[in-house]
Amino acid sequence: MTHRCPLRPSWTPRALRALPLALAPLVASPLSCAPELVVPPQLDEGGDEEDAEVAGPADPGPELQIEPAAPLDAAPPVLRARVLLPGAALGSVDPARALVVRGKLSAAHLRQIERGELSTALSERVVPSIAWLNGTPPGDLSLTVAPLASLAPGETYAIASGSPVFSHHIQIATEGSPPVLSRLWPPPDAGATLGLGVWCGDAPLPEVVAAATLAPGGPAGELRRGAVDDIGARCLRFEGEPTATAPPGADGVRLVGPPVALPGEPTAVSLDPRPFMLESEPLPAIAVACAPDELALGPGCARVADDRILVRSADAPLLWAIAGAGFDEVFAVPPGEPFVLAPLPPSSPVELALAIVDNAGVVERRTFSAMTLAPMPHVIINEVLANPVGPEPGQEWVELYNDGDVPAELTGVVLADVGGETELPPISFMPGAYALVVNEDYVSDDELDPPPPPETLLLRVPKLGSHGLSNSGEPLKLKDRGGVVLSRSPAAPVPKPGMSLARVAPHAPDGSAGSFATSWPTPGRVNIMNQEIP
Known part of the structure; x- marks a missing residue:
């Protein structure tokens, strides 16, 4: 017999806000149920005695599953929560009213969420997230809720909804979770593509080619090692299929990549869940004018020294992937800012392969040759x-x-x-x-x-x-x-x-x-x- 967590269900039909359905189902994971909603002895928002009373229904309520599979008291910092809604009518589920909240929720908090009237204190605890429906009637529905930021180790969070009404508490593990790769590209607030994402960490990653789909309803593609081609062994990139198109209304859409890549120990890594969004117009790189003591380096300029090259980037956000002369480096560079390639051997020829990516995912490949100078003070x-x-x-x-x-x-x-x-x-x-x-x-x-x-x-x-x-x-x-x-x-x-x-x-x-x-x-x-x- 399947066990379901006893929670107060509410199947009152409400207008369903249209959201794209996920193209791919979640990976199956062992069922873990949250404990019955219990009001803490001391409410944190001035609750009264009635707040301590929570209805104890006999009817089965929603179940919670975590992806990647984990106990609810040791969840990973990057996750998706899937709430099973057996027998729910399509019109009774409103994904726009699903929330992730830092800390525990009382009965008073849950009533605020049900009414859609959050206090300032509760609003400040809401973690940015997106939610979407999986499945269609007459089969059972499930609701996926994806936080858009890594959750803090050791902290408690609530996965809650106002339609239907439910609340599950989870606790984030303090150790044992996969390391989180930072989302390097496109840059925050300047994304102009849904077809490319780059995450990087501190250590080289194994080779990988794995199918992946941005959710909900985003383009399908692959996860591969490297920021561009084979440059950037400590990075993973998502490449959307060349024929993939953005969902209808993509100007306001938010999409997330898979929460975990390279599954299995010890290679598993989590991917920073900052969403893919169309936040900007394409900002192509226009080559800058170089000074007499500089050399052209792609759309930027380079001043060659003894054991280093100072690079001045173009006046647009750019991802620089550079290989050669002992380098395998990736730099996310704001408009016009400099960065340094070091160390290099002094008094030696240098040959570099460059790949420069703009915020729309357009890649420019170049090569660069120079002779470094004799050793000097710095x-x-x-x-x-x-x-x-x-x-x-x-x-x-x-x-x-x-x-x-x-x-x-x-x-x-x-x-x-x-x-x-x-x-x-x-x-x-x-x-x-x-x-x-x-x-x-x-x-x-x-x-x-x-x-x-x-x-x-x-x-x-x-x-x-x-x-x-x-x-x-x-x-x-x-x-x-x-x-x-x-x-x-x-x-x-x-x-x-x-x-x-x-x-x-x-x-x-x-x-x-x-x-x-x-x-x-x-x-x-x-x-x-x-x-x-x-």
């Missing part, structure tokens, strides 16, 4: 502490790092802020070394801010900044004796007191919005970016 502004816990401006500092392979001579080098320039001491700065530019009265260990290691080079100057470094953020530039900008740091984001502005990696390029982030100060040490910031 002095960068690596971290800035403008608002220390200790006294200002005495405990402020700017950290420099020589990311090159040869010593750097700082004779004539200046640090410039909005108010003027400060000349640095004429010292030789060794490769791989850190230096702190500090005021003359700086105290290495004031017992308030993190101290630098004893071997850190201190470059004491009469005045750091025109009036100290601005707590509200200001751009800084490091310039050589000829006025050429060697490195720069931005005015934002603005750190909290005691926090620093740190470059996310030595190769992170100047001028990119993602190159700097707030961090705990690490003077004279490698920046640690994955720390929890209060």
Whole structure:
């Protein structure tokens, strides 16, 4: 006998909002039922005594299944919930009234959902999702609900509906779930295709060619390894069939890919459920004009150095897939932003294969050849502490790092802020070394801010900044004796007191919005970016 979860059913006919039906059924999974809806002893929205009373029907109610198959108290962060609706009439089910809600639901909450009148507090807990019907009468119907974001490990969520009325609680597993690949392309808010999606992770993936369909009612296609062709071994892409067309009314449609790919241990991965949407007009790449010291690189420009190439992208969002010279990299680049190809062998020929994808999924394939230069110094502004816990401006500092392979001579080098320039001491700065530019009265260990290691080079100057470094953020530039900008740091984001502005990696390029982030100060040490910031 099939067991069904006892919930309060409501089969009152309501107008069904038309949604496309899924082209492919869900993968069968073992049945897991949620417990009977129980009101918690303390309601979180000012409930009264009647909220503690929940009708206990004898009639069987909807059942809940999770894809990929998992217990309801250990569900994966990326999932689809399928609610079985035995005997339900088509007009009694309204997919537009199905919700995913963070936290538990009380009887009062469920009445709000049934009435379609959500309080502000409950609305703020709703997780974006889409829902659709599977099957047609006279057979049994099922309702699929797909969250459009990864759910938080260890948190409880409710899968609920106002027509028919039901609510199931699930808990997200804290461990053991497949890793989630981030959706890299098309870019958020700029998608112009339903036929291409790219997800990437941190580790190479096995070869795969698997049929896949975007749901509900989206184009069919395949999941393959690689962002473009064979470039990007740590990525998977969805390629829609060439003859596939968008569903009617596709301008407002939201579609999701499968929640899991490469099923089975240990290869399984989940796919970020950010939906496929037509959010933008196609934004083709128009080649930018290159400076005399740059070379054309596809629609962008490249400045070749010793162990790196600085690339300036075109004024459109682009996905760059690059292979050759030891590379197999994929970059999602905002309009006009730079990125860096590194490391490369100095004084060597470089041959690269490029695939550049615009937001409509159009691919441009190119090749690039160049000769890298001899080893050189690369002095960068690596971290800035403008608002220390200790006294200002005495405990402020700017950290420099020589990311090159040869010593750097700082004779004539200046640090410039909005108010003027400060000349640095004429010292030789060794490769791989850190230096702190500090005021003359700086105290290495004031017992308030993190101290630098004893071997850190201190470059004491009469005045750091025109009036100290601005707590509200200001751009800084490091310039050589000829006025050429060697490195720069931005005015934002603005750190909290005691926090620093740190470059996310030595190769992170100047001028990119993602190159700097707030961090705990690490003077004279490698920046640690994955720390929890209060």
